[in-house]
Amino acid sequence: MLRKALLSSAAFAALTSVSLAADLPSKNPPTPYMAPPVFTWTGFYGGVNVGYAWQSDSVGITNNNVGFFGPAFAAGATPSSYSTNSQGVLGGVQAGYNWQFSNMFVAGLEADISGSAIKGSQSINTTVPGFVPGFGNASQNLDWLGTARVRLGFLPMQSLLVYATGGLAFGHESDSYSFAFPATGELYQGSTSASVGWAVGAGVEYMLTQAWSVKAEYLHYDLGSKNLQAMATGPAPAGSTHFAHFDNNGDLVRVGVNFHF
Numbered sequence: 001m002l003r004k005a006l007l008s009s010a011a012f013a014a015l016t017s018v019s020l021a022a023d024l025p026s027k028n029p030p031t032p033y034m035a036p037p038v039f040t041w042t043g044f045y046g047g048v049n050v051g052y053a054w055q056s057d058s059v060g061i062t063n064n065n066v067g068f069f070g071p072a073f074a075a076g077a078t079p080s081s082y083s084t085n086s087q088g089v090l091g092g093v094q095a096g097y098n099w100q101f102s103n104m105f106v107a108g109l110e111a112d113i114s115g116s117a118i119k120g121s122q123s124i125n126t127t128v129p130g131f132v133p134g135f136g137n138a139s140q141n142l143d144w145l146g147t148a149r150v151r152l153g154f155l156p157m158q159s160l161l162v163y164a165t166g167g168l169a170f171g172h173e174s175d176s177y178s179f180a181f182p183a184t185g186e187l188y189q190g191s192t193s194a195s196v197g198w199a200v201g202a203g204v205e206y207m208l209t210q211a212w213s214v215k216a217e218y219l220h221y222d223l224g225s226k227n228l229q230a231m232a233t234g235p236a237p238a239g240s241t242h243f244a245h246f247d248n249n250g251d252l253v254r255v256g257v258n259f260h261f
Contacts, residue, residue: 039158039207041106044261046095049217051254053118053145054087057247059138059177064241069232077131078179078242079124082138086120086250090145094256098151106153106161113146116171118250136179140246145171145221147199159207169199169221177228177244187242189230195223195248205258213258222249 059082063073072078092114099107121139146169153163176190203217225247232240 039210041098041100041108041155041161041207044095044097045213045258046093046261047256047258048091048093049112049114049215049254049256050089050091051114051217051252052087052089053116053142053250053252054085055118055120055140055142055248055250056083056085057249058083059140060245061177061179062243062245064243069240069242072128072131072134072181075128075131077126077128077134077181079126079136082122082124082136082177084120084122084138084140086118086140086142088117088119090114090116090118090252090254092146094258096151100155103158104155106151106155106163108151109149110151110165111146111148113144115144116142118142118145132181132183134179134181136177138177138244139175140248141174142248142250143172143174145169145252147219147221149199161205161207162202163205164200164202165217165219166200167198168196169223170194170196171221171223171248173223173248175226175228175244175246175248177230177242177246179230179242187230187232187240189228189242189244191226191228193226195226197221197223197249211260213260215256215258216253217256218251218253220249220251224248 061080063069094110094112096108096110119141123137126134149165149167151163151165153161155161172194174192178188199219199221201219203215205213205215207213228244230242
């Protein structure tokens with residue numbers, strides 16, 4: 001009996017010491033608190049983008065009514081407009097700088113330049129009673145497009161920027177127009193030039209980490225208009241002239257990735 005009492009006492013004492021040891025403060029340092037990352041938009045960035053653009057302007061044609069071209073134009077033997085419906089992909093690079101104000105607003109400057117395959121054309125064959133058959137063509141081709149813009153936005157959350165943007169646009173486009181009455185004479189004119197205009201739009205950008213962000217953007221660009229004078233050749237009456245009016249403006253949507261330095 002004495003032996004059993006001693007064993008029970010020893011077991012109780014061991015359990016009690018373990019329980020007391022568990023209540024003592026640990027000598028190991030506490031696990032540090034990991035605060036969520038705090039994004040800052042201030043600083044330089046650069047990246048790449050890809051998108052799609054379209055233009056829906058028609059090419060307007062007028063005539064100086066010299067010789068038989070006046071009646072032909074009035075009768076519809078020479079079309080008064082063409083719909084080129086230029087469209088295509090574009091892609092390039094961008095770079096900029098942001099300033100963040102408090103936790104709500106961001107202002108910045110951004111420049112980009114893109115190569116493009118934005119082009120379109122329309123060909124029209126005419127057969128009007130009383131006039132010889134004719135053939136006409138109008139085309140537009142935007143080789144490259146760039147912008148230099150201001151961005152102003154707000155932060156609905158620290159990692160998400162919603163912004164409006166606007167500024168200069170510049171590009172290199174080729175516009176051409178031709179019309180021919182093969183039996184009598186030909187009208188032709190083409191032009192290639194660099195133009196400067198404006199662009200406005202809006203977008204969103206999301207910070208994946210402090211170093212990387214993704215964005216989606218819409219822009220409307222306007223590179224101005226161009227008037228081409230198409231003089232008659234061949235046996236057409238001297239001074240017979242067509243005038244083709246081109247509007248070089250359109251819309252684009254694109255997505256991009258930025259690295260923040």
